Amino acid sequence: MIEYRNLRVAVLGGGSVGSQVASLLLEHREELAARAGAGLELVGVAVRNPDAARDTDIPRELITTDADALILGADIVVELIGGIEPARTLILGALGSGADVITANKAVLASHGPELFEAAEQVGAQLYYEAAVGGAIPIIRPLRDSLAGDRVKRILGIVNGTTNYILDRMDTQGDSLEEALAEATRLGYAEADPTADIEGYDAAAKAAILASLAFHTTVPLDAVHREGITALTRDEVLSAREAGYVVKLLAVCERIDADGVEGVSARVHPALVPLSHPLAAVHGANNAVFVEAEAAGSLMFYGAGAGGVPTASAVLGDVVSAARRHVAGGPGVAESTHANLPILPISSATTRYHVILEVADEPGVLATIAQLFSEHDVSVEAVSQTVPDGQEGSRPTATLVIVTHEAAESALAATVTSLAASPVVSSVVSVLRVEG
Numbered sequence: 001m002i003e004y005r006n007l008r009v010a011v012l013g014g015g016s017v018g019s020q021v022a023s024l025l026l027e028h029r030e031e032l033a034a035r036a037g038a039g040l041e042l043v044g045v046a047v048r049n050p051d052a053a054r055d056t057d058i059p060r061e062l063i064t065t066d067a068d069a070l071i072l073g074a075d076i077v078v079e080l081i082g083g084i085e086p087a088r089t090l091i092l093g094a095l096g097s098g099a100d101v102i103t104a105n106k107a108v109l110a111s112h113g114p115e116l117f118e119a120a121e122q123v124g125a126q127l128y129y130e131a132a133v134g135g136a137i138p139i140i141r142p143l144r145d146s147l148a149g150d151r152v153k154r155i156l157g158i159v160n161g162t163t164n165y166i167l168d169r170m171d172t173q174g175d176s177l178e179e180a181l182a183e184a185t186r187l188g189y190a191e192a193d194p195t196a197d198i199e200g201y202d203a204a205a206k207a208a209i210l211a212s213l214a215f216h217t218t219v220p221l222d223a224v225h226r227e228g229i230t231a232l233t234r235d236e237v238l239s240a241r242e243a244g245y246v247v248k249l250l251a252v253c254e255r256i257d258a259d260g261v262e263g264v265s266a267r268v269h270p271a272l273v274p275l276s277h278p279l280a281a282v283h284g285a286n287n288a289v290f291v292e293a294e295a296a297g298s299l300m301f302y303g304a305g306a307g308g309v310p311t312a313s314a315v316l317g318d319v320v321s322a323a324r325r326h327v328a329g330g331p332g333v334a335e336s337t338h339a340n341l342p343i344l345p346i347s348s349a350t351t352r353y354h355v356i357l358e359v360a361d362e363p364g365v366l367a368t369i370a371q372l373f374s375e376h377d378v379s380v381e382a383v384s385q386t387v388p389d390g391q392e393g394s395r396p397t398a399t400l401v402i403v404t405h406e407a408a409e410s411a412l413a414a415t416v417t418s419l420a421a422s423p424v425v426s427s428v429v430s431v432l433r434v435e436g
């Protein structure tokens, strides 16, 4: 029998992900030791309430409420508490003591990444975070390592399982947002405060992480334009389907050239994706990250984006990597932010738009609307009109659905302002971006 060096592993948090990580560490102990080249001894699981019900049985003697004491003497610390504090302070404490840290916490990485990476570099430790984006899907390593020799141009990602699950249920089963969110929470997909999911904060944090990695530039969370799904109506979801699209909450990270300035833009918002695009086939709590790189072309990374067990897979992969690093010795590898590109505002982005208007059903209205688009340099690709049957009242209305060619955000915003003020437009019913 091989005698392995023993590494002490501390897990902080015993919720959906932490309880699964702790159990799998115990259950697969021998297999993991053989892969890592070191024994992985679970020295404890720090929780807030030792008597809380858990998804797995963790031996009582491993449970503690003293996270600070647990990290002392640990070689590898796994942070699965979530949120900013005390997660940030615990990660800094663990790194400061020379431990490698594994986290699934995109919120703390997106808001305090540079401070945490700097702390790791100071002591030659490594901060791993594969589970922080796309749950089980390998996407951090591919961007950090496999694509390190290429130039990423664009990333389109479905990176929040809860909202994808909700939009899918609204689209295919006619659920309301509230019904679908309750189910996503029951299944362990949602954040402790699900506002983070439905208002797009979670996806924005992931967009900041992906853009930073892809473009070798620190992209702060507050530079990510963010819109959630709470303003979306079922009618918009259904009318998108009728027009050959599906609505997804997308993270869009791009390297763009705005008036001769090369920079980076990151945004999160609902968008129409053509049914023919691979992202349209991502259902339930699954995630997918579609990467366009100069040499590699288009790549798609797909799989379970949320849920305790799948996320534990990514965390344990990082635990094995950290253990191998301990065995091999040498300092950790610093984050690559050398490109330091300027971060451009959403007004610099260009995309296509799907606009629904309720207009007066009168001669000349179409020409007036077309003129408003053209005055703002927005070119119309397609228009369709429906007139409801049996209208009563003096002024009949029609519904116009307009799809534009690529246009600047600023130009589209000005067009919408003019449309809203036009006497022939009764209402601007919906404005959604079209991606993919």
Ligand SMILES: NC(=O)C1=CN([C@@H]2O[C@H](COP(=O)(O)OP(=O)(O)OC[C@H]3O[C@@H](n4cnc5c(N)ncnc54)[C@H](O)[C@@H]3O)[C@@H](O)[C@H]2O)C=CC1
Pocket (backbone or CB within 6 Å): 012, 013, 014, 015, 016, 017, 018, 046, 047, 048, 049, 067, 079, 080, 081, 082, 083, 086, 104, 105, 106, 107, 131, 132, 135, 188, 189, 190, 191, 192, 305, 306, 307, 308, 311
């Ligand atoms: N649930 C999922 O599908 C995924 C979660 N993540 C991330 O993984 C992390 C953990 O998420 P979940 O397990 O879902 O959260 P959770 O809310 O189920 O579990 C968090 C655990 O931390 C404990 N905790 C809170 N404060 C503590 C403290 N001061 N000391 C010790 N324990 C404390 C809580 O009691 C709870 O057991 C979060 O950062 C989350 O964003 C990432 C990918 C997927």
Ligand SMILES: N[C@@H](CC=O)C(=O)O
Pocket (backbone or CB within 6 Å): 132, 134, 135, 159, 160, 161, 162, 163, 189, 190, 191, 197, 202, 305, 306, 307
């Ligand atoms: N709440 C998140 C969990 C994974 O990061 C999600 O729904 O994607």
Ligand code: NA
Pocket (backbone or CB within 6 Å): 130, 131, 132, 133, 134, 135, 136, 137, 138, 139, 140, 314
């Ligand atoms: Na991942």
